[in-house]
Amino acid sequence: MSRLFKLQFLGPLALFLAALSAELSAYALARIPTSETLWYLNLKVFGLFQRSHEALGSYIDMPGFQLYCIVIPIFVLACFGLVARSKLPLAISTQFAAGYAAFLLMAWQSPGPATAQASLRLIAVPSGEGFYMLAGILVACLSSCVISHLCYLWPLRAKLDRSS
Numbered sequence: 001m002s003r004l005f006k007l008q009f010l011g012p013l014a015l016f017l018a019a020l021s022a023e024l025s026a027y028a029l030a031r032i033p034t035s036e037t038l039w040y041l042n043l044k045v046f047g048l049f050q051r052s053h054e055a056l057g058s059y060i061d062m063p064g065f066q067l068y069c070i071v072i073p074i075f076v077l078a079c080f081g082l083v084a085r086s087k088l089p090l091a092i093s094t095q096f097a098a099g100y101a102a103f104l105l106m107a108w109q110s111p112g113p114a115t116a117q118a119s120l121r122l123i124a125v126p127s128g129e130g131f132y133m134l135a136g137i138l139v140a141c142l143s144s145c146v147i148s149h150l151c152y153l154w155p156l157r158a159k160l161d162r163s164s
Contacts, residue, residue, distance in 0.1 A: 004151055007147050008144045012074050012077075025045075048107075048108060048134050049104075051108050052066060070100060078097075097141045097144065
């Protein structure tokens with residue numbers, strides 16, 4: 001199995017670990033609401049997942065929805081692809097992980113006033129620990145997405161070179 005094939009797993013794994021840590025932090029904070037460390041983790045480090053929960057809250061208000069219904073299926077699909085040594089499930093999971101990472105980035109945007117004009121304002125991203133969390137997820141997911149494309153395109157290129 002090529003090393004690039006295994007590196008595709010990095011994006012879904014990083015996304016799973018971040019979402020699981022955010023849910024565990026929220027659960028621990030509910031159990032120990034006086035802990036300053038847990039408040040710091042929940043608000044500063046995992047605030048990204050709070051904002052995305054708020055973005056999804058008007059549609060689905062289920063506790064742990066992001067972890068159970070979005071991230072775990074992506075991770076299970078990636079695990080299946082890795083164990084079965086099948087490119088397609090792993091490639092699909094990397095694409096979904098990159099899509100969900102893009103959703104996390106867009107969920108960070110605070111809703112602004114509705115205007116009827118075009119705007120070229122910059123995307124506001126979190127600062128400090130939230131930025132590092134978002135950057136880590138984005139880098140891992142996008143790099144595994146690129147690797148996934150390379151794993152599909154290199155054999156096609158080799159086949160085209162042999163046929164010409």
